[in-house]
Structure formats: structure tokens, C-alpha cells
Amino acid sequence: MPAFAVIGAQWGDEGKGKVIDFLAGNARIVARYSGGNNAGHTVINDAGTFAFHLVPSGVCWPHTQNIIGNGVVVDPDVLLTEIGDLKRAGLNLKGLAISERAHIVMPYHVQLDILEEKRRGAGALGTTGRGIGPAYIDKVARTGFRMGELLNPEEMAVRLPEIVKHKNEILTKIYGAPPIDAGAILSKVQTWAPRLAPYIKQVEDLVEEALSKGENVILEGAQGALLDIDHGTYPYVTSSSPTVGGALTGSGLSPRAFGGVTGVFKAYCTRVGGGPFPTELTGEVGEHIRTKAKEFGATTGRPRRTGWFDAVAGRYSARVNGFDTIVVTRLDILDGIDPIKVCVAYALDGHRIDRFPLEGGSLERCVPIYEKLESWTKSTYGVTREKDLPAAALAYVRRIEELVGVPVSMISTGPRRHETLVLRDIFGK
Numbered sequence: 001m002p003a004f005a006v007i008g009a010q011w012g013d014e015g016k017g018k019v020i021d022f023l024a025g026n027a028r029i030v031a032r033y034s035g036g037n038n039a040g041h042t043v044i045n046d047a048g049t050f051a052f053h054l055v056p057s058g059v060c061w062p063h064t065q066n067i068i069g070n071g072v073v074v075d076p077d078v079l080l081t082e083i084g085d086l087k088r089a090g091l092n093l094k095g096l097a098i099s100e101r102a103h104i105v106m107p108y109h110v111q112l113d114i115l116e117e118k119r120r121g122a123g124a125l126g127t128t129g130r131g132i133g134p135a136y137i138d139k140v141a142r143t144g145f146r147m148g149e150l151l152n153p154e155e156m157a158v159r160l161p162e163i164v165k166h167k168n169e170i171l172t173k174i175y176g177a178p179p180i181d182a183g184a185i186l187s188k189v190q191t192w193a194p195r196l197a198p199y200i201k202q203v204e205d206l207v208e209e210a211l212s213k214g215e216n217v218i219l220e221g222a223q224g225a226l227l228d229i230d231h232g233t234y235p236y237v238t239s240s241s242p243t244v245g246g247a248l249t250g251s252g253l254s255p256r257a258f259g260g261v262t263g264v265f266k267a268y269c270t271r272v273g274g275g276p277f278p279t280e281l282t283g284e285v286g287e288h289i290r291t292k293a294k295e296f297g298a299t300t301g302r303p304r305r306t307g308w309f310d311a312v313a314g315r316y317s318a319r320v321n322g323f324d325t326i327v328v329t330r331l332d333i334l335d336g337i338d339p340i341k342v343c344v345a346y347a348l349d350g351h352r353i354d355r356f357p358l359e360g361g362s363l364e365r366c367v368p369i370y371e372k373l374e375s376w377t378k379s380t381y382g383v384t385r386e387k388d389l390p391a392a393a394l395a396y397v398r399r400i401e402e403l404v405g406v407p408v409s410m411i412s413t414g415p416r417r418h419e420t421l422v423l424r425d426i427f428g429k
């Protein structure tokens with residue numbers, strides 16, 4: 001009864017959507033377990049080109065049921081727009097199921113996210129401004145609303161005024177912003193409730209049933225390990241747990257249900273938003289990667305910071321998540337770049353370190369120690385067989401494998417579903 005987690009191994013945007021769309025061909029269920037519409041998962045296949053924000057990336061397969069798990073925070077307006085767009089594109093959303101226990105991103109969460117960022121000034125985190133942090137704050141503070149409450153909007157109407165009153169004190173007294181109107185939010189709730197009610201379910205039963213039949217379940221990660229609230233580069237992180245622990249709590253599954261954990265790495269690194277990024281390339285090569293790879297946020301359109309592959313961070317990510325295989329995406333972007341470098345260690349205060357430093361402020365002081373690898377000129381774009389890869393490109397992937405210490409199961413050589421090279425079967429271990 002295997003569940004397989006597919007987890008972002010860097011700072012997000014590793015190509016999880018493409019990888020999950022490919023793997024979902026062999027899965028009964030794809031369940032998102034964390035984050036909200038701060039995610040942007042791009043999927044390109046025969047059905048079209050999509051940027052999913054809340055709907056899981058298995059939705060293009062007719063036999064795959066897609067679930068939004070309890071660990072996700074859901075902005076109902078965004079989800080309804082997404083559902084509408086996908087239906088218009090010809091996808092069948094009937095099987096979509098949302099956990100009763102997923103929290104709701106309310107309009108005031110979005111407002112507070114933006115105001116908090118403004119207040120941070122130069123110390124801004126560079127959040128996506130989608131209300132994600134404030135929604136998770138309310139979840140932990142036990143003042144959130146959950147999707148299941150949309151099934152009983154009258155009960156929500158009882159609790160809402162008190163919470164809005166509290167939010168208004170913050171909005172008006174701390175930020176000097178105009179107050180919000182509980183009535184306006186209630187009428188939103190009333191429009192959400194009938195439209196979303198058909199999707200709100202006890203999703204745990206659906207997953208259990210699939211697992212008991214021996215069917216594959218993919219747990220879809222959002223963001224990346226280095227953005228994890230506990231294990232990431234705090235405070236420049238998101239407010240949820242993209243790592244494997246989040247796959248458990250965010251889906252309600254037992255560790256015994258797990259058949260494997262796969263980490264998705266880009267062949268280089270990117271980061272969007274603030275925070276330390278030791279291998280960042282600020283010159284021509286970084287710009288070349290950004291332009292060629294169209295490294296602009298799928299959610300916010302912001303240019304992404306680009307850099308060399310960081311094997312120190314990669315090893316750390318593999319350790320925190322217990323990856324048993326890794327996927328390397330966007331290999332084709334490195335075609336023709338000469339020289340290619342990989343960070344194998346850091347120099348911290350004059351000493352060489354091989355492990356990712358966890359002490360606050362120390363990553364900022366780390367200087368990457370690079371190894372130069374042979375480059376290749378022949379295109380790897382769309383290659384699907386190992387023997388068609390240039391020898392240097394394969395050697396690059398093998399070196400990443402060695403440095404991270406986890407076998408590579410797949411290489412993505414283009415954004416479309418079929419532009420994938422399988423080295424070993426993730427499900428068949």
C-alpha cells in the first residue's frame with residue numbers, strides 16, 4: 001500500500017508539477033499536502049499548458065483523483081477561479097476532493113500579508129502576498145476557519161464577527177488601515193459555500209481505500225525543503241512544512257504507508273524572494289539562465305534569482321527528507337554553458353565545511369567552494385534515452401547523484417510530459 005511523496009528539494013520552483021503530471025499516469029490519487037496558492041506548478045501536456053496553484057498536478061489524467069489535503073490553506077476565490085478555468089480547458093474536476101480540515105485563506109489574511117511585508121521595509125521576506133503566513137498563523141492560534149465549516153455557513157456566521165473585530169483592531173490600530181466589514185465577508189462565504197460544498201469530503205477515507213487496494217498515491221509537495229518553517233533558511237521561509245514531516249501531518253497518513261520519498265532538484269538553483277543564497281549568480285551567466293529558462297514566478301511574475309547547483313544544501317535536503325531517489329529537472333538549460341560549476345562545500349569564517357550550517361546568520365557568511373565540471377554543446381532538450389545524452393551531461397547528473405548521495409530516478413529534459421528520461425522506476429523499488 002504505497003504512498004510516494006514528491007518533495008521540492010531546494011527553494012521551490014524545481015519542476016514538481018511536471019514531474020507529478022508524468023508520475024500520475026501510474027497513480028490513483030494525487031494529494032497536495034502543504035502550502036496554498038503561493039505555489040505555481042506548471043504542467044504542459046496534450047491537454048494544454050497549465051499553472052496550478054491549488055489544484056494538484058495529477059488533474060490532467062482521467063483515472064487520477066486529486067485531493068487537497070488538510071495541510072493546505074485554501075483561498076476559495078482562487079480555487080473557484082482555477083476550477084472554472086480548468087473546466088473551460090476541458091478537464092474533468094468531478095473527482096476533486098478537499099479536506100474538511102484544510103484551512104481557509106480569508107480576505108483579511110491577504111490584506112495582513114501585504115501590510116506586514118510593507119512594515120518590514122528593508123527586512124521584507126518577499127512573500128507572495130497571498131495571505132499564506134497569516135492563514136497559518138490563525139490555524140496555529142486556533143482562530144482559523146476550515147473548509148468543512150463552509151458546509152454550515154450559519155455556524156460560521158456566529159464566530160466570524162468576533163474574529164473580524166479582532167482583525168479590525170490590528171488593521172486600524174497597528175496599520176492605520178480601514179476596517180473590514182464582517183457582512184461583506186459573510187456574503188463571500190455564502191457564495192463560496194454552495195459552489196465548494198460538493199468537493200469538501202473526508203479525504204482520508206479516499207486515500208485509505210486506494211492504499212488498501214494497493215494503488216499508488218502521490219503526495220504532492222509545494223514550495224521546497226529550504227523554505228520549510230522548521231528546516232529552511234528561517235526567517236526567509238514560508239509558513240508551512242514542505243518537507244516529509246509535512247507530508248505526514250498534511251495528509252494524515254502514517255509513515256508505514258510510505259513506499260518512497262522523491263526529491264525534485266533543478267539542475268541549478270533558483271530562489272524567489274529574500275534570504276541567503278550562497279551560489280547566486282548575479283552576472284551574465286545568471287541572466288542567461290534566467291532568460292533561457294524563463295525564470296519568472298508562475299504565481300507573481302517576479303524574476304527569480306539564479307545560481308549554480310548547491311550540493312551542500314542538496315545533501316541537507318536529502319537528509320531532512322530521507323529521499324530514496326531524486327529527480328533532476330531542466331538539465332537542458334545548462335546546454336552550452338561553459339564552464340559549469342557545482343558547489344561542493346562552503347568556506348565559513350575561513351574554515352571549509354561540508355554540512356549546511358543551521359546557526360542563524362551563518363549561511364549569509366558562507367562562500368561556496370566550487371568544482372568545475374565538463375560542459376557539453378550538444379542539446380539535451382527532449383532527450384528520453386540515456387544513450388542519447390552527451391557524455392558530459394550524464395556525468396554532470398552522476399556527479400550530482402554522488403554529491404547528494406541519492407540515486408537519480410529521472411531527468412527532465414523539457415517542460416512537456418514526455419520530455420522525460422527515466423533511469424529507474426520510482427514506484428517499482
Ligand code: IMO
Nearest residue numbers: 012013038039040126127128222223238272273
Ligand atoms: P512552488 O510550489 C518558490 C517563497 C516566496 C517567499 C517565501 C515566503 O511553486 O515551488 P509566502 O508567500 O509563502 O509566505 O512567501 O516563500 N515561496 C516560493 N518560492 N516557489 C514556491 O512554490 C513558493 N512559495 C513560496 O517567494 O520567498
Ligand code: MG
Nearest residue numbers: 012013039040
Ligand atoms: Mg513557484
